[in-house]
Amino acid sequence: MLERVCRVLEYDKMKEQLLQHAGSSLGKKKVKAMTPLFDIERIRVEQARTAEAAKIVRLKGNVPLGGLKDIRASIKRAEIGAQLNERELLDVASTIYVSRRFRSFVEGMVEDEIELSILPELIATMTPLTDLEQEIKQAIDENGHVMDSASQELRQIRQQIRSLESSVRSKLENTTRSANGRKMLSDAIITIRNDRYVLPVKAEYRGHFGGIVHDQSASGQTLFIEPEFAVTTNNQLREEKAREETEIQRILFALSNQVGEYTADLEIIVEVMTEVDFMFAKAFYGASIKASEPKLDGDGQIDFRKARHPLIPDDEIVPIDVSLGNDFTSLVITGPNTGGKTVTLKTVGMLTLMAQSGLHIPAQEGSVAGVYQQIFADIGDEQSIEQSLSTFSSHMTNIVSIMDQVNHESLVLFDELGAGTDPTEGAALGIAILDRVKAIGAKVIATTHYSELKGYAYNRDGVVNASVEFDVETLRPTYRLLIGVPGRSNAFAISRRLGLSDDIIDEAGLHVTADSNKMEKMISSLEDSRKAAEIDYDQADALLKEAEAMHEELRLELEKIEREKERIYEKAEEKANKAVEKAKEEAEFIIAELREMQANAPSIKDHKLIDAKKRLEETEPAIAKKKTKQTAVKKKKTVDKLLPGDEVKVLSLNQKGYIAEPAGNSDFMVQLGMMKMKVKKDDLLYIDRPKPVETKPLAAVRGRDAHVKTELDLRGERYESAMMDVEKYLDDAVLAGYHQVSIIHGKGTGALRKGVQELLERHPNVKSTRMGTQGEGGNGVTIALLQ
Structure with missing residues (x-):
């Protein structure tokens, strides 16, 4: 039954298209053997393989698979000890090379962080037989000729052959060049007969050369003679050529034995690369028909969006939307002939077979394909002349076979159900068949032109009418499938459009029953409502797209602003860093100057230290000052x-x-x-708001109200930073009028304490120093008496 279904749905014609995208004879055999699968897990695996190959085709455009050969027979012969010829060995090397090159291709994509899961696992099962490939390629060139490099023995033999050939040709050329020789020869050339070098001698000079006659011309006027002086050299040459052939056979036999040792690995390479070729054949075919990966539904639900039949050219096909198995399990398509009903049926059947074969389908992304255990189709007029069956009998024979096998996991496609017999009986049979299939639980799509079936869906749950749209203005079908709208009779409209008298059309209308008129008006109303809904949908869709475009434009603009803001921040940070570096350099210079002043002039005046201190403070970067000012502005409060x-x-x-x-x-x-x-x-x-000014006695200016503490805590400071802090603190303490201060440096390793004491000893404003008492902090504090 499956074979017949594939034939009527033209599955084999689709496979012929797929066949063109296979790169090797192995891939082509795999395509020819392809049939729909019925295990949903296996189908998912095949769909995933096709999807991964399609991803690579989309990203790379091409895949290195050229050179793959069917070497299965050769490696089997090598396994049992047979000798392979040069061409067979080259095919083995070529297949190894293809597998190695494809492995590098996949590994390169993984390194580029392209997410792959199936192909890396496949190539991991192949053993890279690089040594065997190189052994063959070093021995046999691409033309199938065993090269001198195949063995040292062969190189020496061929050198001897070339030497002997040169010797015998030299001797014969001396004869062709001499005046006497040219007189006796038919042509001054050297030729070969029976693998021996000979001269074309005129028949009358036969006895002059002696030697052996190997051949003569058709006229008998020329004899091809091997002169006696060349016989010995020709004999040696023949012996060397025999040795050459023996060595070549030895080399081929050795290479064949190596191939036989890797039979299992080579079989895996052939199996994997065949699967890879098949995967990419499906991917390239999918790209050619603009296919997408379908979602699979084990309950048999179908939702094909903008579906196209792969055998109909793009400029002729009209995409259709078909759904089945969700809100309804039966779809009845009514309408006139040549309206596209059969194409719809075949499209659903073909895309289902493709999806269950692991192929992507020519439909919009997000389409859903049901997975069925059985697919049945009664399409077309297949009456048998030998059996003398009518159209009705042929259809009914097929329907009987379907009814015997159908179950709840089946998809059934009926074309022109009940056709070929009395309309009343045919329509009744059609209704009964649809009821039985629906009761069994199968999914069914049927086409018919019987008006009785138009009302079938209105009194049965799970059944929906559909029709193919017909344009009365152009008198042609549009091939658009309208689900939920039964096909209406266009006979009166078409007749009026073609010029038939209104009187005749009105009289014909009197013969139509009231029920038929009521149904036609209902259908007409449905069509009007559908067209209005489509207009509203198109307007809403246009507004949605416009909003999405505006949203995308705003998003891009925001990203641009963010990038510009980031660039400005980076530029400002760079400028600030440069300012800080410059300030650091200036500060280090001033520090060095201060140390030099202290070392060279112990009695330096206070105002000079204060001036240096002011210069040190001025090294603060302008950007920092600006930031402080801006921060102060931000902190202003309202009143x-x-x-x-x-x-x-x-x-x-x-x-x-x-x-x-x-x-x-x-x-x-x-x-x-x-x-x-x-x-x-x-x-x-x-x-x-200005702050109130407080007045203090003049004596307090240099007293303890100068906001300078009597102690300096250096714990946790770095050495260089601590020394700078001590110098600044001593200046502030002197200006504040302190006579004694405490420097807290902690005990630690003693390095900071030593540095502080050395600085205090050479400072011009320090009279003397001592370590702190037990109550003052002990060895962790140095007390300095100021002048």
Whole structure:
């Protein structure tokens, strides 16, 4: 039954298209043997293999598979000790090379972080027989000739052959060049007969040369004679050629034995590379028909979107949407002949067979293909002349066979169900058959032109009508499948369009039953509603696409802004780093200068130290100062009430000033430079409020109210940083008027303590130092008395 279904659905014609994409005879055999599968897990594996190959085709465009040969017979002969000829050995080397090159190709894609799962596992099962490939290629050239490099013995034999050939030709050429010789020869050339070098001698000079006659011309006027002086050399030459042939056979036999040792590995290579060729044949075929990977549904649900029959050219096909098995399990397509009903049926059948064969299907991505244990099809007029069966009998014989085998895991396709007999009886049989198949639980699609079946779906659950759209204006079908709308009769509309009198058409309408008129009006209303819905859908779809495009445009613009912001940040950071580096260099220079001043001039004055300190503070990068200023601005606060002296900004004038005095409920007198003016509160922006100035006795300026502590904690500081902190602290302490300070350096390793004490000893403002007492911190603190 499957064979017949594949024939009526033209599965073999699809395989002929697929065959063109196989790169080797092995792949072609695999394609020819391909049949639909019925185990959903096996189908998933095949679909995954096709998908991975399609991914590589999409990314790379080409795959290195050229040179794959069917060497199975050769390696079997080598396994039992037979000698392979040069061509067979070259085919073995070529197949090894193809497997090695494909392995490198896949490994390269993995290194490029292209996600692959199936092919890496396949190539891992192949053993790279590089040594065997090189052995064969070093012995036999691409033309099938055993080269001198095949063995040392063969090289020596061929050198001897070339030497003997040169010797005998030299002797014969002396004869052809002499005046006497040219007179006796038919032509001044050297030729070969029976693998021996001879001269073409005129018959009348036969006795002059002696030697052996090997041949004569058709006229008998020329004899091909091996002169006596050349016989010995020719004999030696023949012996060397015999040795050459013996050595060649020995080399071929040795290579054949090597091939026999790797029979198992070579069989795996052939098996894997055959599967690879088959995978990529399916992938390249899928690309040629713009196919996509279908989702598989084990419950037999179909949802083909924009489906196309692979055998119909793109410029002729109209994509269709077909669904089955979800809300309904039976689909009845009605309408006139030549409307595309059969094409719809064949498209569903073909795409189902393709999906269950591991092929991608010519349909939109996201399409769902049901997996069935049995597929049945009664399509076309296949009446047998020998059996003298009518069209009806032929269809019914096939339907009987289907009804005997169908089950709940079947897909059944009926074309023109009940045709070929009385319309009333045919329609009744069709309804009964559909009811039985539906009761069994099978999925069914049937086409018919019987009007009685138009109402079939309206009183049965799980059954839906469909029709192929017909354009009355052009009097041609559009081939669009309309699910949920039964086919309407277009006879009256077509007749009127062709010019038939309205009187005749009106009279014909009187003979149509009221029920038929009611159904036609219902169908017409359905079509009008469908067209209106399609218009609304198209408008909504256009708006959706426009919104998506706008969203994408905004997303790209946002990404551009983010990249620009990142670039500005990086540039600012680079500028800041350069400023910091420059400041560090300046600071190091000043530090070095200070140390030199302290070392060379112990009695240096305070104002010089203060001046150096000021220069050190000025090395702070401008960008940091700016940042501090901006941070301060950000920290400004608003106030509930403006007071005299508050700094404000007049927004309308873009000028800064300060509040002189209130001038009413919401007005203030604002001092702007030398001018004072009345301004509304809403036009003022608060900036700052001056802090009250506190006055202190002059003596306190140098006392403990100078905000300098009497101790400096260096614990955790790095050595260089600590030394700088000590120097700065001593300057501040002197300015604050302290007589004694404590430097906390901790006990630790003693390096910091030693450095602090050495600095204090040479500092001009330090009178003396001592270690801290038990209550002052002991050895972790140094007490310095200041001058």
